[in-house]
Amino acid sequence: MSNPNYSEDYDDEHRLPLSPPGTRKESRPRSIFSQYLSHQIFYGPVMKRAEDLFNAGPVQSASDALERLRTIQQLHGSLDAMTSTLLADTVEQIGVGFVDNLAELRASNPDDVREAERSAEFYRVDPSSDQTINANFVAEAAVALRETPQMVGKRMFYAKGLRHVCNDTLIALAAGEITVKAAHYIVKFSQDLAPEQIEIMEHLLLPLAKTASDDTVYQKARRQHDRMNPESAQERRNKSEAARKVTHWFDDASGMGTIQLTHRSDVIKSIMSTLRWTVGQDNDPKDERTLEQQMADVYADALINGWPGSDGSPLKPRLSITIPALEMLANPNKALADLEGVGPIPVGLALELAKDAPSFQRVLTDPWTGAVIDVERRKYTPTQGMKDLLRHRDVHCCFPGCRRPADVSEMDHIDDWAHGGETDRDNMHLLCKQHQMFKHALGWKIHARPDGTRSWLTPHGLHVIITPESVDVVENLDHINDHCPQRPEPPLIPQVQLNADTLRVLSYPEQPESNLNSA
Incomplete structure (x- = not known):
């Protein structure tokens, strides 16, 4: 018996029998009564269960605690149904109203619209396409939910499946009758089936899902899908084999x-x-x-290195490791280094990886926040020096929720060069190619703040603040008053003895022992 937690995912909304965008009537109620009814179905159970938990008072017994846990599980289902409804309805309504909204923007901000259209042509993207609207809204929803766009994209698949394909499952989820996983399994195994087959699947599985475990629902849904799937076993195998990775x-x-x-x-x-x-x-x-x-x-x-007797791989990876020298000298047992594209690793492992390094590059960091503020430059071209600085300071793409590493991101002007933006560390950051397109063609705005953070504004007005990845301490960053970081009082600064080892790491010239003692 396979474990659903380890099943490979090939979920794709195009495998669901969705009607074309703009025709999905569930997302656009036609009357005040239908709007009110929808509101009661999805918001009513949430309000009731939250009130029940709030008014219950202190836990009286183990059975009382178990009943509250069951209520919380039902509340999770109702919240997931509400989230799915909001995601599916909003992205549908954005697509339907795209032309009207564009006309309003063209009347109020014609220059911005023309520039965005030129950028869209440059990136070869159609802002009015369903795919682009979906991707843009998923990125905004990721900001609101504090999740990655990949996670919200997965949510969107289930949201559209519940709202437009498995509506009976959505109603049962909103009522707290089935679990979130059970609802998602029914949508997952509705792929490649006709609407009448999905109706049969819901009829058979929903009564079971109200009492059975999630694993049981998974196995029953998968078996039912295989029985009704019109594809032959060989066709399904060929499709799965094409997804090897x-x-x-x-x-x-x-x-x-x-x-x-x-x-x-x-x-x-x-x-x-x-x-x-x-x-x-x-x-x-x-x-x-x-x-x-x-x-x-x-x-x-x-x-x-290759199997014994072979010459091994001719490709040797480039690893970039940041080792905090002062922190290592102050307390080597607690120091953490940073492996580019991975994150914190023990300093002992970093030293082991670095012992055979052909070269080193010194990186200057702020001792209070850990932010990279300068990079040693051994090349004449400033562009490479700037690239080195951004790679160590930003670490990855600076778009909200994106963690594409520096190696696949590019330098981007926060304030465009064409509009007078400077090529300096305050006006430069890393963006991957996809999110350069979001910034220039899809209405995302960014502002560099004095405290070193970046403020993003989504197309529908949601603000989010992004801190450079190299910053470890955000205590002194002033997001509210928009001030530069305030330094702590001297007693709060970690004390590191200025001895010969410290001077050697910092590449300072050697000093007489008397000078070191006085320091």
């Missing part, structure tokens, strides 16, 4: 990461058999590694 993520504060290979089952089995056979050839009694550790090491060595 390698993914990775860094989710461990101890400097660990994960690579996941999605491929045919026979290929995966062959790889695992090869790893086990290779590990089985090692009969060293002094090797204390576990089987899992040995297999992981063989897998990594094979990809980086």
Whole structure:
């Protein structure tokens, strides 16, 4: 039995039987009565359950606590139904009203509209297309929900599925009768089915989902989907095989990461058999590694250095590691370094990675906030120096919610060069190509603030403040009064002895011992 937590996702709204944008009647109630009814369905249960929890008073017993947990679970379902409705309805209404809104903007801000249209032509994007409207709104919703655009994009898939395809499931979710996962599984396995087949699936699964576990709903929904799916098993396999990929993520504060290979089952089995056979050839009694550790090491060595007897890979990665020298000297046991594109790693691991580094680059950071404020320049071209500074200061794309690394982002003027913007560190930041298009063609605005942060304004008026990734301490940043950071009093500054080791790290000339003692 497969675990739904580890199932591979190929969810796509185009696989749902959605009517064309602009014709989805659920998102545009026709009468005051229907609007009122919709409001009661989605907001009424939330209000009632929140009031019940608030008025219940202190917990009296274990059974009382369990009943409240059940109420909270139902409240989660009602909130998810409300969120799905808001997402699906709003993006539909934006698409329907796009032409009228554009006409209003053209009348009030003709210059801005003309510039945005020129930018849209440059980026070869159609702002009126359903795909662009959806992506733009997902980015705005990500700001409101404080999630990544990828997570909100997934939410949007389920929102449209619930609102426009599985409406009975949405009503049951709003009432708190089924869980969020159960509702999402029904939408997930409605892909590639006809509306009448989805109606049968809801009829069979919703009574079960009101009492069964999420895993049971997952298995029943998947089985029902396979029975009704018009595609042959071979066609489904071919489609799945076309989605083979390698993914990775860094989710461990101890400097660990994960690579996941999605491929045919026979290929995966062959790889695992090869790893086990290779590990089985090692009969060293002094090797204390576990089987899992040995297999992981063989897998990594094979990809980086090649199998035994081969020349290995000609490609050597470029790793950028920031090691806080003063912090390391002050307390090496607690110091954390930063691996570009990953995040904090123990300083011991950083030193181990850096011991064979062919070159080093000094980075000057603010000792109070940790922000990168200058980068050593050993090249004549200032553009490279600026690029080095932004790579260490911003770390990744500075668009809200985007973490595309510096290597795939580009330098961008906050105030456009054509409008007098300077090419300096205050007016430059990193943006990936996609979000350059958002900024120049889709109505996103950005303002550089005196405290070093950036203020973004979404097309529909939502503000969000972005702090450079290299900043560790935001205590002294003044977002409200828009002032420069105020330095703390001297006693709050970590004391680091100015000894010979500190001077060597900072590349200061050596000084007599008497001068060091006086310092």
